[in-house]
Amino acid sequence: MTGALLDALLFAGGYNATVVALGCAAFGLAAGSLGCFVLLRGRALIADAAAHATLPGVAGAFILAALAGWDARSLPLLLAGGAISAGAAVLAVGALTRGGRIRDDAAMALVLSIGFGLGVVLVSVVQSLPVGGQAGLKSFILGQAAGMSAFDARLIGGLAVLSLLLVALLFRPLAALCFDRDFAASVGLPVRALDLALLGLMLAVTVAGLRAVGLILVVGLMVIPAVTARLVTERLGVMVALAGVLGAAAAWLGAGLSAAAPNLPTGATIVLVACAMFVLALVVAPRRGVLAFAWRQLRLSLVVARDHALRAAFEAAERQPAAGAIGWPDLGRGAGWSAWQRAVLPRWLRWAGLVAERPEGGVALTPAGLAMARELTRRHRLWEHYMQSAGGLPPEAAHRAADQVEHTLPPEVAMEAEAWLRRHDPARLPPAGGLIRPGEPETERGPR
Numbered sequence: 001m002t003g004a005l006l007d008a009l010l011f012a013g014g015y016n017a018t019v020v021a022l023g024c025a026a027f028g029l030a031a032g033s034l035g036c037f038v039l040l041r042g043r044a045l046i047a048d049a050a051a052h053a054t055l056p057g058v059a060g061a062f063i064l065a066a067l068a069g070w071d072a073r074s075l076p077l078l079l080a081g082g083a084i085s086a087g088a089a090v091l092a093v094g095a096l097t098r099g100g101r102i103r104d105d106a107a108m109a110l111v112l113s114i115g116f117g118l119g120v121v122l123v124s125v126v127q128s129l130p131v132g133g134q135a136g137l138k139s140f141i142l143g144q145a146a147g148m149s150a151f152d153a154r155l156i157g158g159l160a161v162l163s164l165l166l167v168a169l170l171f172r173p174l175a176a177l178c179f180d181r182d183f184a185a186s187v188g189l190p191v192r193a194l195d196l197a198l199l200g201l202m203l204a205v206t207v208a209g210l211r212a213v214g215l216i217l218v219v220g221l222m223v224i225p226a227v228t229a230r231l232v233t234e235r236l237g238v239m240v241a242l243a244g245v246l247g248a249a250a251a252w253l254g255a256g257l258s259a260a261a262p263n264l265p266t267g268a269t270i271v272l273v274a275c276a277m278f279v280l281a282l283v284v285a286p287r288r289g290v291l292a293f294a295w296r297q298l299r300l301s302l303v304v305a306r307d308h309a310l311r312a313a314f315e316a317a318e319r320q321p322a323a324g325a326i327g328w329p330d331l332g333r334g335a336g337w338s339a340w341q342r343a344v345l346p347r348w349l350r351w352a353g354l355v356a357e358r359p360e361g362g363v364a365l366t367p368a369g370l371a372m373a374r375e376l377t378r379r380h381r382l383w384e385h386y387m388q389s390a391g392g393l394p395p396e397a398a399h400r401a402a403d404q405v406e407h408t409l410p411p412e413v414a415m416e417a418e419a420w421l422r423r424h425d426p427a428r429l430p431p432a433g434g435l436i437r438p439g440e441p442e443t444e445r446g447p448r
Contacts (some may be wrong), residue, residue, distance in 0.1 A: 009148060012069075017151070017255075017256075017259040018125065019150050019152070019257070020255050020258075020259065020266065021103065021152045021251075021252055021255040021256060022153060022157065022256045023152065023153030023154075023156045023157055023211075023212060023264070024212045024251035024252065024254070024270060025248045025249075025251045025252040026153075026156065026157035026158070026160040026161060026248075026253070027156055027160045027205075027208055027209050027212050027221070027247075027251060027269070028221060028225070028244075028247035028248040028249070028250055028251030028252070029160060029164060029244045029245075029247055029248040029251075030159075030160035030161070030163045030164045030167075030205050030208070030244070030247075031160075031205050031209060031218070031221045031222040031225070031247050032079035032221070032222070032225035032226060032229075032243035032244045032245070032246055032247025032248065033162075033164055033200065033240050033243055033244035033247070034163060034167050034201055034205050034220040034222065035165050035221075035223050035224075035225060035226035035243055035247070036226045036229065036230075036236070036239050036240045037167070037174050037175075037178055037240075037245050038198070038202055038222060038223065038226070039223055039226040039227065039230070040178035040179070040236075041177065041178045041195075041198060043198065043199070043202060044219065044222075044223050045104075046090060046093060046108060046199070046201060046202075047202050047206060047219045047222060047223075048108070048112065048219045049089055049090075049108045049109075049111045049112040049115070050086040050087075050089050050090050050202065050206055051086070051206050051215045051218050051219050052089075052112045052115050052116040052119075052215055052216070052218070053085050053086050053088070053089030053111060053112070053115030053116070053119075054082035054083070054085055054086045054115075054119075054140070054206065054207060054210060054215050054289055055082075055085075055115065055116060055118075055119025055120070055122075055123070055140065055141065055215055056085050056087060056115055056118040056119040056122050057081035057082040057083065057084050057085025057086065057301070058078045058079075058082045058085075058121075058137060058140050058210070058446065059081075059119055059122030059123050059125070059126055059137055060081055060085065060122055061077050061078050061080065061081025061082070062126055062137060063079060063125060063126060063129070064081075064120065065077055066126075066129055075151070075152050075155060075211065076155060077142075079155075079207050079208075079210065082140070082207050082210060082215075083116065083203055083204070083207045086095035086203050086206060086207065087203055088191065089111050089112075089115050090199055090203070090300070091190065092107075092111050093107045093108055093111050094420070096110065096111070108201075114276075122136050139211070139214070140210045140211070140214060140215060141214050141215060141216060147249045152211055154207075155394075156208050156211060159204055159207070159208035160205065160208050163201050163204050163205050163208070164244070165361070166197075166201055167201065170194070170197060171237075171240070172199075173189050173194050174198060175236050176189060177189065177191055177194045177195065177198070198293050202222075205218075205222060206218050206219070206222070209222075212251070212266070212267060212270070213266070213267030213268075213270055213271060214267045217267045217268060217270075217271045220271040220274065220275075221247060221251065221270060221271060221274055224245075224250075224271070224274040224275060224277075224278050225243040225244070225246040225247040225250065225274055225277070226239070226243045227278060228242075228243070228246055228277050228278045228281045229243035229246060230288075231244040231278075231281045231282060231285040231288045231289065232281055232285050232286070232288075233312055234287075246274070246277055249277075250271075250273040250274035251269055251270050251276060253265065253270075253273050254269040254270030254271070254272070254273040254274075255269075255270065257269050257273070258270075270355070275286070276358075300407070300408075301341075301347065302341070302348065303336060303407065304407050305336070305338075305341045305345055306348065306349065306354075307376050307406075307407060308334075308336060308337075308403075309331055309332070309334070309335035309337070309345065310334035310365070310369060310372055310373035310376055311335075311373060311376050311377050311380060311416075312331060312334030312335045313326055313331055313334075313355070313363075313364075313365055313369075313373060314365065314374060314376075314377050314401060316330070316334065316336075317365070317375065318377075326362055326363060326364070327362045327363075327374060328342075328346055328363060331363065332345075346363075349363075349369075353366055353369070354366060354368055354372060355369050355370050356417075378430045378431075379406055379414060380402050380403075380406055381402075381405050381430045381431070382414065382417060382418055382421070382430050383398075383401070383402035383405060383417065384398045384399055384402045385398075385421060385425070385428035385429070385430065386417040386418075386420065386421055386428075387401050388428070389421060389425040389428050390417075390420060390421075390424070391426065394400070406423055408410065
């Protein structure tokens with residue numbers, strides 16, 4: 001299978017496999033790029049309703065063509081029928097939700113159910129026609145890229161490339177529409193026309209993907225690469241380009257896997273490959289991934305435990321200036337360290353040069369640790385006094401609340417709290433440099 005997969009991916013698996021791979025890749029490129037705007041505009045469910053509503057259009061176009069004596073299996077004709085019924089579904093959703101009589105999700109579910117049910121009924125009617133079975137219409141439900149001809153691939157690729165060019169042309173207006181519709185309207189952009197253009201592009205890409213991945217899965221290839229790209233970057237231009245590349249790569253690799261293992265349906269394989277890319281990004285994305293989040297939480301917990309230890313050492317020395325060093329067990333209990341923190345933090349504090357071990361036992365703050373501990377203690381007391389004065393909290397509750405906010409709120413918020421105390425309750429404002437300095441002679445401490 002490995003050799004067949006490599007042949008398919010390197011376009012050496014035969015003419016038909018090459019046609020399928022290129023057609024699917026072109027569709028994946030357009031679907032991924034447009035999917036970013038569909039996702040940001042909140043149109044993913046409408047796209048799903050429109051995709052399911054293409055089935056009655058496809059079946060209806062087949063029936064009309066058969067009755068008129070035309071080529072009922074003509075792909076352009078079938079896609080045109082699907083586009084008409086999908087557009088009608090989008091208009092139906094808008095009409096149902098207008099005036100707030102029906103919620104958006106209920107309207108989309110209603111249109112999706114009616115459209116798909118009507119399509120299944122019409123497909124059964126097609127089966128009874130004397131033109132030969134279902135004429136492959138069921139392939140529009142789950143996709144049948146393996147049966148794609150060169151003309152089909154060119155048609156799908158042409159629709160995809162046209163959609164991609166229109167996305168590039170309308171990039172800035174669509175970006176403004178997706179992020180702030182009111183701002184877009186205030187600067188003179190035709191927001192209604194842009195909304196209609198986005199819906200039109202969505203319908204075009206949806207119809208283009210019917211033969212490749214089917215109406216059930218087409219929205220997946222439009223949304224999954226966009227969500228994956230959103231995990232990796234926060235810049236829209238990079239997101240659109242990356243989603244297009246991911247969509248094309250998923251379609252190319254999925255088509256290759258399907259060619260190497262003919263029992264695998266092409267559309268479902270393509271979507272599963274896109275899902276695998278999403279899961280990988282969900283785990284390893286540099287800012288939004290699970291590992292990055294877990295690392296930030298772990299680091300935050302260590303920083304909080306370190307700050308508590310430094311403050312505990314400072315306050316212990318403040319209560320008993322002549323005591324000097326403090327033992328690790330007492331320091332850990334005062335800081336509320338957990339078992340694994342007791343194993344990690346002593347090494348970290350020593351490595352960072354914040355504490356030094358004494359030959360006679362115990363640890364003491366270094367000058368760097370002393371400076372940090374003094375600032376941490378002052379910030380904690382600042383929040384305590386602010387919550388007591390501005391919030392009316394009792395001392396113990398203010399102490400617990402200060403522990404929760406002092407490590408996460410930015411310095412600008414602490415400066416606002418300090419300014420409030422300076423204006424309304426200056427007696428509670430901790431002195432900037434007047435805290436007792438542990439280990440220093442009485443004459444060098446300054447006023448308390």
